[in-house]
Amino acid sequence: MTKSELKTDKIGDRAIVVGGSIAGMLAARVLANHFASVTIIETDKLPENPDVRKGVPQSVQPHILLTKGYRILEELFPGLGSQLSAAGGLTIEWAREFHHFGYGGWSASADASDIISFTCTRPLLEWAIRQRLSNFSNVQFFEKRRVTGLLSNGKRITGVCLHSISGSDQEHLPAELVVDASDRRSQAPKWLESLGFTPPSETVVDPFLGYATRRYREPNPPSWKVMLISQSPPNGTRLGYLARIEGGEWIATLGGYGRDFPPLDNEGFLDFARSLPSQKFYEAIADAEPVSPIYAHRATTNRLRHYEKVMLPEGFVCLGDAVCALCPVYGQGMTVSALSAIILRDWLNDPHSRLANGSYISSRFQNSLAKSNSLHWALATAQDSRFPTTQGRKLPGRMSKLMAWYTKRLLVKTSSDATLHILLIEVAHLLKSPLALYHPSVVLRVLRRNT
Numbered sequence: 049m050t051k052s053e054l055k056t057d058k059i060g061d062r063a064i065v066v067g068g069s070i071a072g073m074l075a076a077r078v079l080a081n082h083f084a085s086v087t088i089i090e091t092d093k094l095p096e097n098p099d100v101r102k103g104v105p106q107s108v109q110p111h112i113l114l115t116k117g118y119r120i121l122e123e124l125f126p127g128l129g130s131q132l133s134a135a136g137g138l139t140i141e142w143a144r145e146f147h148h149f150g151y152g153g154w155s156a157s158a159d160a161s162d163i164i165s166f167t168c169t170r171p172l173l174e175w176a177i178r179q180r181l182s183n184f185s186n187v188q189f190f191e192k193r194r195v196t197g198l199l200s201n202g203k204r205i206t207g208v209c210l211h212s213i214s215g216s217d218q219e220h221l222p223a224e225l226v227v228d229a230s231d232r233r234s235q236a237p238k239w240l241e242s243l244g245f246t247p248p249s250e251t252v253v254d255p256f257l258g259y260a261t262r263r264y265r266e267p268n269p270p271s272w273k274v275m276l277i278s279q280s281p282p283n284g285t286r287l288g289y290l291a292r293i294e295g296g297e298w299i300a301t302l303g304g305y306g307r308d309f310p311p312l313d314n315e316g317f318l319d320f321a322r323s324l325p326s327q328k329f330y331e332a333i334a335d336a337e338p339v340s341p342i343y344a345h346r347a348t349t350n351r352l353r354h355y356e357k358v359m360l361p362e363g364f365v366c367l368g369d370a371v372c373a374l375c376p377v378y379g380q381g382m383t384v385s386a387l388s389a390i391i392l393r394d395w396l397n398d399p400h401s402r403l404a405n406g407s408y409i410s411s412r413f414q415n416s417l418a419k420s421n422s423l424h425w426a427l428a429t430a431q432d433s434r435f436p437t438t439q440g441r442k443l444p445g446r447m448s449k450l451m452a453w454y455t456k457r458l459l460v461k462t463s464s465d466a467t468l469h470i471l472l473i474e475v476a477h478l479l480k481s482p483l484a485l486y487h488p489s490v491v492l493r494v495l496r497r498n499t
């Protein structure tokens with residue numbers, strides 16, 4: 049921690065974070081204000097440059113940074129945006145520079161707004177955060193080590209058991225608080241069960257969505273920074289996402305719901321692009337020079353672990369994708385991790401979170417997190433459930449059919465109404481509640497006949 053950021057309200061000797069990715073690092077940033085030492089345990093050797101790594105297989109895929117997430121990142125690491133710019137990341141004004149095609153039309157063009165974030169690769173963003181976190185003298189990364197279990201005194205979690213990746217060396221590391229941020233593959237439910245605690249139940253909604261992604265050299269800078277041709281449920285399973293990124297490149301992603309997976313060969317990739325409901329995506333990449341292979345990703349299931357419903361031992365909490373992994377199309381994951389860090393901060397600062405013996409009440413954190421996650425979960429699963437092929441979907445009742453009709457009409461209207469286009473972006477970027485879409489003045493705009 050730099051001197052100016054060092055606070056004196058330390059409440060414990062050591063906190064351990066399992067997983068050194070976005071959720072883990074943001075949690076560590078918050079914990080650094082409260083613990084003398086914060087140890088992040090990470091399976092991978094962390095690259096010195098913005099490179100792809102094995103432990104985050106989705107890092108070759110596009111990562112939209114929502115404005116809400118970006119604002120939290122700036123709050124936790126002031127000046128992070130300048131650092132991203134210096135490394136080649138591009139600022140994006142979403143109202144003006146995001147071109148969206150949905151339900152037969154392109155959104156109306158809008159004036160500049162303050163809905164701003166960055167478009168860059170996922171490795172660049174992760175690297176920038178890691179650089180900033182490395183400046184904190186009380187945060188250490190333990191690389192090339194895998195956490196394989198939790199330690200307990202029967203009542204509370206007292207540390208972790210870890211193995212080095214290269215050999216069988218086993219180590220026990222004590223801590224007053226363990227934070228699991230080891231993503232959707234997290235083994236924490238098994239670790240808790242092996243210690244006699246009840247593991248959380250899970251809700252799973254699988255849209256069987258597959259991505260195929262390739263990078264291209266940018267031919268000419270276009271007027272947009274991000275172009276999206278959306279899926280249109282229940283029958284329009286295909287989508288295309290094209291974004292300008294650092295290094296004068298584009299990242300181009302095709303997606304297909306309900307196992308309509310995009311092909312991984314050049315010709316098939318281009319054919320799939322040509323089949324999208326607008327030709328603009330295909331025309332942009334048809335003659336562009338590819339600079340990467342085509343990478344597939346199919347682990348896109350929505351998975352919610354209900355830690356708020358079990359009696360958790362003190363000294364352990366869980367966040368990020370390990371609790372709430374969302375279908376990536378809505379670009380919420382990293383922002384949900386950022387919001388988790390803010391909830392962690394509030395929990396640590398709240399005197400009601402502590403027992404008389406000083407230990408923290410884990411269930412209070414998991415309850416607050418579950419409340420926050422419920423919105424993001426509802427948003428992703430309601431949209432995915434509109435495809436009949438989605439497994440675990442909630443069958444639409446009369447109300448959700450009405451809402452689907454309204455949402456479709458709203459999307460159609462965004463092609464002629466810039467105010468609605470901006471409002472939709474604000475909701476998608478988690479700056480406004482979805483309830484804003486049902487304000488009487490908005491409903492009137494949506495229902496009004498075009499003149």
Ligand SMILES: Cc1cc2nc3c(=O)[nH]c(=O)nc-3n(C[C@H](O)[C@H](O)[C@H](O)COP(=O)(O)OP(=O)(O)OC[C@H]3O[C@@H](n4cnc5c(N)ncnc54)[C@H](O)[C@@H]3O)c2cc1C
Pocket residue numbers: 066067068069070071072089090091092102103104106109110111112113114193194195196229230231232234259345347348367368369370376378379380381382383385
């Ligand atoms: C295809 C795809 C596209 C996505 N697109 C977007 C997007 O556009 N926008 C967005 O905001 N989000 C997106 N996401 C989600 C985003 O990647 C995650 O939400 C985000 O990375 C936060 O996840 P996390 O930190 O919880 O886990 P991860 O980023 O998956 O990292 C988990 C870390 O834990 C480490 N680890 C795991 N087990 C152990 C262990 N036992 N011991 C030590 N270390 C361990 C791993 O090596 C890894 O570093 C996408 C996800 C996918 C799959």
